[in-house]
Amino acid sequence: MEILTVLKDTPIPTLLVAGGLVFLILAIVSQAGGKFKVASKRQNISIVIGIVLLLFGVVLYLIPTMKPDSQKNNIPTITGVAMREDIENGELVIRQEINFFDKDGNTNYVEWELVNLSDPSQRQYIQIKNGEVNALLEEQINGTYTIGAWNCRGHVYVATLDVYLLDKSGGRSEPYRYTIECK
Numbered sequence: 001m002e003i004l005t006v007l008k009d010t011p012i013p014t015l016l017v018a019g020g021l022v023f024l025i026l027a028i029v030s031q032a033g034g035k036f037k038v039a040s041k042r043q044n045i046s047i048v049i050g051i052v053l054l055l056f057g058v059v060l061y062l063i064p065t066m067k068p069d070s071q072k073n074n075i076p077t078i079t080g081v082a083m084r085e086d087i088e089n090g091e092l093v094i095r096q097e098i099n100f101f102d103k104d105g106n107t108n109y110v111e112w113e114l115v116n117l118s119d120p121s122q123r124q125y126i127q128i129k130n131g132e133v134n135a136l137l138e139e140q141i142n143g144t145y146t147i148g149a150w151n152c153r154g155h156v157y158v159a160t161l162d163v164y165l166l167d168k169s170g171g172r173s174e175p176y177r178y179t180i181e182c183k
Contacts, residue, residue, distance in 0.1 A: 016057030023050030075171030076102040078163065079143070081178045088151070094180050096148040100165055100173070105137030109166040110146050115177065116160040125153050133165065152182030 026038055027046035038046065082097040098110060111130035117123055135144040148163070159182070162175035 011061075013057045013061035016053045016060065018057075020050045020052070020054030020057060023047075023053060026050075074103045075169075076100050076107040076140075076165035076167055076173040078165060078173050078176035081163065081176060082145075083178075083180070091154050092152040092182060094150040094152065094182070096150065096163075096178075096180075097145045098148060098163055098165070098176075099143070099145045100140070101143040102140040102165070102167060104167065104169065105140040106168040107133050107135065107140055107165050108168050109133060110148065111164050111166065112148065113162045113164070113175070114159060115162050118158040119156075122155050122157040125155055126159070127151075150180050150182075155182055157182050 023046045027043045027050060029038075078098060078100045080099045082099065084095050084097075086093045086095055100107065109130065110133050112128050114123075114126065114128060117126070131148075133146045135146060146165075150159075159180045160177065161180065162177050164175055165173040
């Protein structure tokens with residue numbers, strides 16, 4: 001009974017690796033203490049089963065470490081940015097729909113960072129205003145968006161931006177990079 005308790009509490013990747021090693025040992029050792037003998041045909045099968053179990057165990061062990069940080073720590077995850085052009089007071093304004101989800105539903109702030117500008121002389125005309133995210137908890141859990149506006153102010157340039165979402169727990173999303181073309 002104690003063995004069953006130990007097995008029940010052992011992680012599946014560990015069990016798969018241990019099982020794979022047992023099958024590989026059976027494939028290598030044709031006789032074990034004179035108690036049993038493994039036929040050569042079964043040794044080949046044991047090698048295949050051992051390698052498959054070993055690989056599955058290692059892959060299952062590595063999968064949690066391969067998740068993005070935003071999925072491991074329940075920080076906001078930006079899934080995309082959709083843009084549309086509007087004209088306001090004769091000037092091009094680019095609306096940015098920042099699509100995201102947050103498993104905790106506590107995203108409350110959006111901030112932008114200017115990464116590159118095709119014409120550095122235009123920097124003086126650019127005003128970046130970070131702001132609040134007003135999406136409800138349930139909307140954030142299921143996936144929602146927040147809106148940003150970029151006023152080109154009649155100038156011609158291409159701006160590359162990183163957008164981040166922050167939450168009440170101090171979490172910060174991975175940056176999402178995109179480009180705005182003012183024409």
